[in-house]
Amino acid sequence: MIALRLLLLLALLLAGVDGAWNQRQIRKKIHQLRQVQNFKSFYSRLAFPRGPGRYVPPVEGYLTQPLDHFNRRNNDTYRQRYWINEEFWKRPDGPVFLYIGGESSESEFSVLSGEHVELAQTHHALLVSLEHRYYGTSINPDGLTLDAIKFLSSQQALADLASFHLFISQKYNLTPKNAWICFGGSYPGSLSAWFRLKFPHLVYAAVASSAPVRAELDFTDYNKVVAQSLSDPVIGGSAKCLDRVRESFQEVNSMLHPGNTSKLEKDFSSCSPLHAPEDYAEFVSNLADIFMGAVQYNMESPGSDVRKICENMVAAESAYEGLRTVNKMYMEFIGLKCVENSYEKSLADIKNTSISLVGVGERQWYYQTCTEFGYYQTCEDSSCPFSPLMTLKSQLDLCTEIFQIPPDSVRQSVKFTNEFYGADHPKSSRIIFVNGDIDPWHALSVLKNQSRSEIAIFINGTAHCANMNPSRTSDPPSLQKAREEIADKIREWLQSASMME
Template sequence: MLLVPMVVLFLPWLQSALGGRNMWLIKQQVLQSQEQRILKHLLKNSNGMTEPKEGLFPQPLDHFNRRNNGTFKQRYWVNANLWEPRLGPVFLFIGGEQVLLSSSVLAGEHVDLAQKYRALLVSLEHRYYGKSINPDGLTNQNIQFLSSQQALADLATFHEFIGQQYNLTRNNRWVCFGGSYPGSLSAWFRLKFPHLAFAAVASSAPVRAQLDFTGFNKVVSHSLSNPVVGGSMKCRSAVASAFSQLDRIMAGSNTSQLEVDFKSCQKLNGSDDRAEFACNLASIVMGTVQYNKVVLSRNIANLCQIMTNQSLGSVYQRLMVLNKDYMDSIELQCVDNSHQNILANLRSTEVKPYAMADRQWYYQMCTEFGYYQTCEDKGCPLSHWLTLRFELDICAEVFGIDPGSVQDAVDFTNSYYGADHPASSRIIFVNGDIDPWHVLSVLKNQSCSEVALVINGTAHCANMNPVEQDDPPSLRQARQKIDYQIGAWLAEEHLSSW
């Protein structure tokens, strides 16, 4: 059957920000924009390919306790249209904190490379996301089996399964691809299973876990003032001044005007609601920087045009315009700033394969990574209500996790994987300098075969998207370097095998 392009998504790289609902809505908008890009790409480039194969296979629930006989069905995709079986490599696209669909083996940088190197394309959905989860998996008792260590063991089992299904040999070298958290998994799979993963591309991979991720908003501050992407010092100053005014109002007893001006769905009852309000407004700025130009109508240049336009009134009024522009773009009538509503959503154990998996990702933040994007230092241009304590309290209120234990979990993660000095080989770390997550990745070559690429003027996982005509030269050059490095490694290995 010929491939019929459909609206599909493959964004396992949407890292969460703070607890505000706006960030989740921004993520959904990013997903929709990316779906449209991929649909356009598939309509233009399907070239008679047949539908990729979707499958489910039984995966152990707990790889580290063989007395636990529990399993779950894990979803995968295979595209063999481009593959040359004798020497063609296997390109593994690693899923993350989202549902994973057929586009994971149909479009993107890894698919373009697969066409050149005649690779078998496979992808694996992350446990506890999408359809790869048991009906009772999200309960506090069973969510304990969600971890990066279990996910890497899943990849090892999947490696064996695909090897048997397609009669693979040692000549079919596996190269891993992933972006954001799956980018870290890509690097870690090569690090922990070097006999299985021949090489890895880790895009926008925050391999260094950090409890208090103050660096996120430092990059936001820098990006708002960067003329390369339409920022300016005037823009950064206007944003900082607007949030400073908000903070002064929220420090008082009456927030009724804020509720009207920024279209809150309810009154701000207490400090937790005010913190959610601050998170929601900050998320508009943070999300715009992180996903700069992913949604074409939302980028740093447009944000700065609003925030520096004096004809719109004071900086406070300009922030109102920015908020209204965001709300109009997703047809939102009001903003839910209720902290209790957020907690209720995170406590829900209902499995929704196609919904945003915020409960699962928050659990991993509490038990492995931290990544809390706070704004308590003086240089942060956003609201100082974005505090570490507010985020850590969610771990206790939702999962019963002692907030004091999260730092220990972060320390273990860094010790286990090596943080931003993983001491591995044949890994390419790719980052954009506009992306706030790049500061937790590997930014300098660690050795001759641990290569770091930093792309000027690009945001989160920009290199992973299908090629477009308006891609900047820096992005085109980075893709050429990735192509060259993978080709060189594969060629060296094939020569040595002879």
């Protein structure tokens, strides 16, 4: 019965792959592929059980949470989804491993597959996960309106985690003997570190993978790392590949400036004509996203393969033709007949307040960038290999247009976030910051040990959140070694926790 249910879920995930995608939906595609990968990993374990006993499926539930934890005069609430897996738990004193959700919907695989699940099996931990407020099904029907979305923030999310900690503790009669360790990757990686930082009495230790803990308004370093990665032979890049990418975008820019768009529209399969200047920026951003996504998610999918992209760029008779080939290859992978380059269409998508219960929350995440983080991946620096049309002003204009948030407010919010959490120099303990040198987001994370127990692991040749995936025999030695270091530190901290009781 469980196999049939999971096969139906897999079919549903795969059915959503061939929709109306464009390059700005890379994260949605990767989210789906990760779900499929998690399914395969879990089903392999289910088919070949490692221990005695019958498999018991995880429990899905909802916790009623205050909409505003910081104003008890506001009695509004919402229902937040969680998952619990007791399969490995050694009652009554086994630890609790908390998987923190982020800017997308969660599923039962959040407690069934991944590095944290393998560690839970080793340490006989209770596995729990919490979907982030305003994402997936953890949102009220009016949650995306301008008035309602104001309760979406990392501070409210941390308060949700504290409330969830109390709920789980009461449900299972937990005591201080049940040490909690939290796990998260990307934005949830930051939440993992911040939960330990702000609630040290609740969570004993944290693993923060690919965590951009330093907010940055103009994130120019993102594309600096992309450029370095495109020239890195370890992952199939080369200096010639990077030169070809620069040259191809220079040629595209030279065609855009006089408004010679008809050839570009045809050569790159634009769904509609390009109208200056906003569509021009949308067009070059979509092209750049192919390379940016390939670097960030290198080897997670056939469409995210730096080696293959660079081979096509270098083998083409010209840089421009190489860019055309890469765009066509990407369209075939995604299943696109044309590429949507309309700025007005993109704007309408983010303005849309209808609720989607699955996938990545685009409007929600953009709101968080406007009110907390920035993270705008611009190309106005000379080191950027793409187009200078990708400007900070265009990103800040969206905050004003969509959420009525002026640029100065965005700047002040970014400064406050760094003051509130400590940026990339948090003063905490028992946190592991894990990053791959290919991942552009490592530029905003902690890359050096901050103390004896606030440590950094830097993995050569890996991309975004690579360590969080289920382990495979094909994993590079650097990743295998990093996982061993993480496991050793978790074991050490759990031993120290048991000695403190």
